[in-house]
Amino acid sequence: MTFSLLHATDFADRLLYKIVPPLKAGMIVLADRYAYTAFARDATRGVDRQWVRELYSFAVRPDLALYFRVPIDVSVDRLMARRVKLKFYEAGMDLGWSTNPLESFRMFQGKVLDEYDQLVQEFGLEVVDAKGSITEQQRYVRTLVAQHVKTSQLEMIDDEPV
Amino acid sequence: MTSPSDPVDGLNGDGLAGRYYGRSIPYLPIQDYPGKLIAIEGTDGVGRTIQIQLLREWLEVKGYGVVETGWTRSPLMQPTIEIAKSSNTLNKLTFVLLYATDFADRLEKEIIPALKAGFVVLSDRYIFTALARAGVRGVDRQWLRNVYGFAIAPHLVFYLNIDVKTLIGRVLESRGMDFWESGMDLKHGDDIYDSFRAYQLKLLREYQSMADEFHFRVVDARRSIDRIQDELRRQVASFLEPAEKPAETALTR
Numbered sequence A: 001m002t003f004s005l006l007h008a009t010d011f012a013d014r015l016l017y018k019i020v021p022p023l024k025a026g027m028i029v030l031a032d033r034y035a036y037t038a039f040a041r042d043a044t045r046g047v048d049r050q051w052v053r054e055l056y057s058f059a060v061r062p063d064l065a066l067y068f069r070v071p072i073d074v075s076v077d078r079l080m081a082r083r084v085k086l087k088f089y090e091a092g093m094d095l096g097w098s099t100n101p102l103e104s105f106r107m108f109q110g111k112v113l114d115e116y117d118q119l120v121q122e123f124g125l126e127v128v129d130a131k132g133s134i135t136e137q138q139r140y141v142r143t144l145v146a147q148h149v150k151t152s153q154l155e156m157i158d159d160e161p162v
Numbered sequence B: 001m002t003s004p005s006d007p008v009d010g011l012n013g014d015g016l017a018g019r020y021y022g023r024s025i026p027y028l029p030i031q032d033y034p035g036k037l038i039a040i041e042g043t044d045g046v047g048r049t050i051q052i053q054l055l056r057e058w059l060e061v062k063g064y065g066v067v068e069t070g071w072t073r074s075p076l077m078q079p080t081i082e083i084a085k086s087s088n089t090l091n092k093l094t095f096v097l098l099y100a101t102d103f104a105d106r107l108e109k110e111i112i113p114a115l116k117a118g119f120v121v122l123s124d125r126y127i128f129t130a131l132a133r134a135g136v137r138g139v140d141r142q143w144l145r146n147v148y149g150f151a152i153a154p155h156l157v158f159y160l161n162i163d164v165k166t167l168i169g170r171v172l173e174s175r176g177m178d179f180w181e182s183g184m185d186l187k188h189g190d191d192i193y194d195s196f197r198a199y200q201l202k203l204l205r206e207y208q209s210m211a212d213e214f215h216f217r218v219v220d221a222r223r224s225i226d227r228i229q230d231e232l233r234r235q236v237a238s239f240l241e242p243a244e245k246p247a248e249t250a251l252t253r
Helices: A002-024 A035-044 A049-058 A072-082 A101-123 A134-151 B048-061 B078-086 B092-116 B127-136 B141-150 B164-174 B192-210 B225-240
Strands: A066-069 A126-129 B036-041 B066-070 B120-124 B156-161 B217-220
Touching: A002 A035, A002 A049, A002 B092, A035 A049, A035 A101, A049 B141, A066 A101, A066 A134, A072 A101, A126 A134, B036 B048, B036 B092, B036 B127, B036 B225, B048 B066, B048 B120, B048 B225, B066 B092, B078 B092, B092 B120, B092 B127, B092 B141, B127 B141, B127 B192, B156 B192, B156 B225, B164 B192, B217 B225
Parallel strands: A066 A126, B036 B120, B036 B156, B066 B120, B156 B217
Antiparallel strands: none
């Protein structure tokens, strides 16, 4: 619960200082992770799913939410290639499922991925296949964003004469 | 835990003593724990803390194990909350969430284990303080009740009721008015007296509006410390030992 609430506090702070003002100014805000991360992670830690959704009901609903989906093996391989040590909470070590960080990571993140799969339906997340190359992913992301920016009603800001 | 036949979303406080108000903490089932949770509520400076000290001594003499818990006292959150209060970046939402985190920590680490072990838990303030403060600051009341749905409904909630005039006298005689207790963040003006008065009036009204919803036992806190303590002891005794006649409730100090 404290894990969940601390993240919500951090999120509320960023929402009010970093997200809402640029939105009001008509800018595009790119958020690296959003409330969906909390929905997936907190549920995996045994927090009531509906409670977390209510907790985050103050969040702004994104115009577009992208979910980069990878199988757990790909995720593990990529992490192992870059660094040796897995972070304690990222590996879900706090849950005590395994004393081996890698095994714990697999179990925990595997469950987190299952939660994400449910969120795709519930919140209409756009799934990006993240197994592919960075270039492929980026091209796909650009088509998604382009469609969206075109169809949504972005306010054109007239330059006022100085 | 909330039973399936009980589709309560937020708090409602009716017949829930010792159970979660709303959505439970699924990994912490708490049914049938032997301990009792007693909350003493009331605004800043009303005299809660002294009443709790006296209650504690009395209960311990009677042989009860007593655990005290109080607002923002969690080891996890207290330093963070102090830092956040001293900076100027707190807003009403982060304020609520920091308090809720502190409460969750104390609930999991202090209150629930103590109830499980059969202690009487005396809570100096409870979630109603959070609901009142945030309510006054315009935070959505239903959202607040949902967030605090993981709180355990106390067996007894005593609300120390006072009028703002008596309160002002009491606060000035003891430690004076402080920035937050005067609601200076609400920017009612630079005058701390006026701000304190306006803020506390709103706060008292907010507490008052929760009295029925959460089954407050309203205690007249304008009286002397001893008189208030007598009443608390009488009510606590008849709750903890309904068979016994509450004979020895007179002050022993």
